[in-house]
Amino acid sequence: MFSGSMVALVTPMRADGSLDSDCLHKLVEFHIDSGTDAIVAVGTTGESATLNVEEHCDVIRHVVEQVNGRIPVIAGTGANSTTEAIELSTYAKDLGVDAVLLVTPYYNKPTQQGLYLHYKAIAQAVEIPQILYNVPSRTACDLLPETVARLADIDNIVGIKEATGDLSRVSQIKALCGDKLELYTGEDANTVDFILAGGQGVISVTANVAPKAMHLMCQAALAGDEQQARAINNTLALLHKSLFLESNPIPVKWALAEMNMIPVGIRLPMTVLSETYHQSVRDALNAAGVLN
Numbered sequence: 001m002f003s004g005s006m007v008a009l010v011t012p013m014r015a016d017g018s019l020d021s022d023c024l025h026k027l028v029e030f031h032i033d034s035g036t037d038a039i040v041a042v043g044t045t046g047e048s049a050t051l052n053v054e055e056h057c058d059v060i061r062h063v064v065e066q067v068n069g070r071i072p073v074i075a076g077t078g079a080n081s082t083t084e085a086i087e088l089s090t091y092a093k094d095l096g097v098d099a100v101l102l103v104t105p106y107y108n109k110p111t112q113q114g115l116y117l118h119y120k121a122i123a124q125a126v127e128i129p130q131i132l133y134n135v136p137s138r139t140a141c142d143l144l145p146e147t148v149a150r151l152a153d154i155d156n157i158v159g160i161k162e163a164t165g166d167l168s169r170v171s172q173i174k175a176l177c178g179d180k181l182e183l184y185t186g187e188d189a190n191t192v193d194f195i196l197a198g199g200q201g202v203i204s205v206t207a208n209v210a211p212k213a214m215h216l217m218c219q220a221a222l223a224g225d226e227q228q229a230r231a232i233n234n235t236l237a238l239l240h241k242s243l244f245l246e247s248n249p250i251p252v253k254w255a256l257a258e259m260n261m262i263p264v265g266i267r268l269p270m271t272v273l274s275e276t277y278h279q280s281v282r283d284a285l286n287a288a289g290v291l292n
Contacts, residue, residue: 001099001129001158001182002072003200003222004037005214007207008045010249010256011059013265019055021062023262027208028066030261034211036071037218039063040203043076043101044138045249050267057091064095078103078133082118089126099129101161101203106139112147123154130156135163135186145169149176161186161203162194170197188214189240192229195221205248206239209255210288238284245277255281259291 009031012023031039041063042048042056051059060075067073077088077100089100105118123130132151134143142164151157162169163186170183185194188206195201195218207214213232220229243251250266254273257264258281264272273281285291 002038002074002131002184003182004218005035005207005211006038006040006072006074006184006201006203007031007036007211007214008040008043008203008205009063010208010253010262011042011046011051012256012262013047013267014263015265017265017267019059020263020265024059024062025066027256027261028063031207031211032067032070035215036207036211037201037215038072038074038098039067040074040076040101041097043133043203044103044135045205045208045252046076047249047267047270048076048078050270053088056088057095060092060097061095064097072098074099074101074131076101076103078105080105080108082121085118085122086125089122089128089130093126093128097128099131099158100126101131101133103133103135104139104141104143106141109140112144115141115143116147116150119151119157120154123151123156127156129158131158131184132160133163133186134160137163145172145176148173148181152177152180158182159184159200162199163187165190167193167197170194170199174198188243189237192217192221192226192233195229196224196226205243205252206236208252209243209259209285210236210239210290213288213290236288238287242277242281242284245280246273251277251281254278255285258282258285 012020075092079085159182217232
């Protein structure tokens with residue numbers, strides 16, 4: 001259903017933390033013009049944890065209306081409450097998104113059976129394509145391949161974003177699920193290897209600042225052109241690293257502000273990038289050729 005470079009879009013904010021809809025509009029057009037293959041609205045990078053429900057839904061609505069069918073829109077609607085995830089997913093479906101992205105329930109530390117029943121309940125309640133999202137470093141919860149295989153039998157669960165950084169998960173999940181699920185990495189640095197191993201693309205932080213290069217790199221890898229894909233990745237390697245010098249989305253929002261795309265706005269408990277890292281991020285932007 002989805003492939004290539006799918007941006008995990010930041011949510012632009014003013015210095016006081018209020019949402020900036022004008023800059024959100026600018027970012028959406030920037031991605032469409034640059035060849036981004038899909039937009040993921042209000043995921044982790046979009047600061048879903050600090051938006052209230054009204055804001056969360058408003059950002060999704062704004063993105064869907066502006067994109068207007070030109071590329072797919074995937075909404076982050078996961079929660080550590082199954083009921084809340086169902087409510088957000090229902091709202092996103094009614095707005096017209098193409099799919100929802102559902103992070104594993106954080107903090108609760110459910111069992112594998114709990115994870116299975118959580119995702120099964122959402123899939124049964126909301127008839128829309130659904131993408132699982134496994135990021136144990138943030139959630140303290142690992143969705144194991146065997147549980148993924150059980151969930152792959154549910155028709156509207158169509159893919160998984162694997163952000164463990166473990167490339168062996170590609171072969172493990174494919175061995176258990178066959179072609180039932182599409183696989184997307186959540187780790188920009190391993191995108192080329194992930195696609196060459198059988199994945200379909202990346203849900204990307206780096207694409208926020210280098211969308212054209214990420215798109216071209218993914219297309220080369222999907223076409224089996226390893227040499228070209230790695231050549232492009234070499235220009236992005238510093239970005240992949242520098243955008244995680246502090247917790248995401250701190251560095252990427254600072255980078256976009258440096259590119260004059262958004263104001264320097266972020267919500268507590270996240271803070272503006274420490275001055276210690278400013279030059280490292282600038283150097284990475286220059287290496288990628290995206291800083292004017």
